[in-house]
Amino acid sequence: MINLTTPALLFPATSLLLLAYTNRFLVLAQLIRNLQNQGQNDERGLVIRQILNLRKRIVLTRYMQALGVSSFIMCAISMYLIFVDCNRWAEVFFGISLMLLVASLLVSLWEIMISTRAIEITLEDMAQKLEKRGILVE
Structure with missing residues (x-):
């Protein structure tokens, strides 16, 4: 059985996660804006x-x-359901939230x-440019 504080524990974590996603x-x-500027230069392949x-x-x-x-x-609904004493449904909604x-x-x-693949693409491009100049030899 969960109480009101159980779903409330998820609020700070979810809020921080949404901030990270933003x-x-x-x-x-x-990156897209910077890429638009690069597209006008000689780096179209990249x-x-x-x-x-x-x-x-x-x-x-x-x-x-x-x-x-x-x-x-779902977490907020779970808290509301606990508040109105519908504990079984609160557990269901909390499970869905998790x-x-x-x-x-x-x-x-x-x-x-x-995103790590994007970094690899950039590194490959940089290495090719350096190889053409004779600076980087593998």
């Missing part, structure tokens, strides 16, 4: 490869945020894996 979204927006990567990351960030917000809402939070974290992990 920061990720803002970083992606900044830009094309990064665009595909960024599109996936934006979609995943949207899902992360939606799952996180849904978890937050599952949504875990799903959000798994999507976040997926997005992190894709």
Whole structure:
């Protein structure tokens, strides 16, 4: 049996998670703006490869945020149900809240894996440029 403080424990964690997701979204927006400037220069090959990567990351960030917000809402409903003495339903909604939070974290992990690929693409491009100049030899 859960009491009112059990779902309340999730509020700070979920709030911080949503803040982190918002920061990720803002970083992606900044990357896209920077990429737009690069696309006007001579780095179009790199830009094309990064665009595909960024599109996936934006979609995943949207899902992360939606799952996180849904978890937050289910947690709030769970607290309300405890308040009106519907403990069985409160447990169900709290369980759903936890599952949504875990799903959000798994999507976040997926997005992190894709973002590391973006770094690899940039490093490959930098290495190719240095090799052309004779600076980097593997």
